Amino acid sequence: MKDTGDFEQRVSRSIQASIAVKQLLLGNADVVSLIAKVSARLVDTISQGNKVLLFGNGGSAADAQHIAAEFVGRFAFDRPALPALALSVNTSCVTAIGNDYGYDLVFSRQIEALARPGDLAIGISTSGNSSNVLRGLSVASKMGLCTVALTGCTGGKLKGVVDHCICAPSNETPRIQECHILIGHIISELVEETIFHEQSRISRS
Numbered sequence: 001m002k003d004t005g006d007f008e009q010r011v012s013r014s015i016q017a018s019i020a021v022k023q024l025l026l027g028n029a030d031v032v033s034l035i036a037k038v039s040a041r042l043v044d045t046i047s048q049g050n051k052v053l054l055f056g057n058g059g060s061a062a063d064a065q066h067i068a069a070e071f072v073g074r075f076a077f078d079r080p081a082l083p084a085l086a087l088s089v090n091t092s093c094v095t096a097i098g099n100d101y102g103y104d105l106v107f108s109r110q111i112e113a114l115a116r117p118g119d120l121a122i123g124i125s126t127s128g129n130s131s132n133v134l135r136g137l138s139v140a141s142k143m144g145l146c147t148v149a150l151t152g153c154t155g156g157k158l159k160g161v162v163d164h165c166i167c168a169p170s171n172e173t174p175r176i177q178e179c180h181i182l183i184g185h186i187i188s189e190l191v192e193e194t195i196f197h198e199q200s201r202i203s204r205s
Contacts (some may be wrong), residue, residue: 018178019072024169025179035183038148038164038188045120045146046195051083053115055107055136056124057178061088063124063184070188079196085114105137117144125149126176128156135160152176170177
């Protein structure tokens with residue numbers, strides 16, 4: 001069996017790098033404020049009977065599905081389901097649109113079909129430049145949705161097309177994705193506790 005000493009050092013370095021990026025996130029008052037603002041907007045969206053649409057590619061698709069599951073299932077305690085859809089889960093829909101219209105339209109076409117004014121769209125892209133995420137959020141904006149992007153440190157092209165762009169303070173995809181799921185968990189917790197504050201109080205007593 002290979003000696004694990006080098007692996008242990010590399011594990012430690014990866015954990016330290018992840019912590020360092022999260023410390024940068026914590027130290028940026030503007031980003032902290034923006035996460036709080038988006039959470040409040042989500043509370044309003046759901047309280048008014050609207051839904052959340054989430055989408056991204058690869059690991060970002062997994063993050064979209066993860067966050068949607070926190071809403072539809074539960075985050076910290078039992079409560080009624082919250083309306084959230086991840087647009088990467090219907091493989092027949094994704095592959096049909098990709099085959100017939102092009103992969104750039106796999107999200108925008110679904111938004112045209114499923115979204116309504118008052119809904120909120122969250123697009124996730126570590127680069128901020130994924131063309132299908134850009135198209136999806138652009139169509140969402142034209143349809144009257146509030147639009148949110150989770151990106152890397154620059155925001156990429158998405159920064160210029162959304163209402164709110166939350167930029168993880170890193171250029172490294174793994175560190176960005178670790179921030180994105182942390183942000184998703186924070187948002188899920190705040191939305192759940194705010195909408196179901198009485199159940200939250202009981203669960204903690």
